[in-house]
Amino acid sequence: MEQHHPYEKLISVCVNFREEGSCCAKRGSVEIVETLKGYVKKNGLKGRIRVARSGCFGLCEMGPNIAVYPDGSDQGTWYKGVGPDDVGSIIEKHIVPLQK
Numbered sequence: 001m002e003q004h005h006p007y008e009k010l011i012s013v014c015v016n017f018r019e020e021g022s023c024c025a026k027r028g029s030v031e032i033v034e035t036l037k038g039y040v041k042k043n044g045l046k047g048r049i050r051v052a053r054s055g056c057f058g059l060c061e062m063g064p065n066i067a068v069y070p071d072g073s074d075q076g077t078w079y080k081g082v083g084p085d086d087v088g089s090i091i092e093k094h095i096v097p098l099q100k
């Protein structure tokens, strides 16, 4: 049953919303996930890269939180406090190399 996920990259973005207190959705994570999804779709990478909306990672004060998992052969990368201006660097580091 156990196996590596089937994507070259799995990018999990917390979009959890809480009425009270901090949450990633209030800090712009929904826009971030849409930007990432749009990039993947526009560049024909669906099926290779999965951008998934995630529930709470339990680190709400640090959000928006994003976890990037490679193809199972290495450890993933964790991002906290991601803002709209950071999305480009995440794309550059994790997605663009797969396009070359």
Ligand code: FES
Pocket (backbone or CB within 6 Å): 014, 015, 016, 017, 022, 023, 024, 025, 055, 056, 057, 058, 059, 060, 061, 063, 064, 065
């Ligand atoms: S709301 Fe995103 S980590 Fe909790």
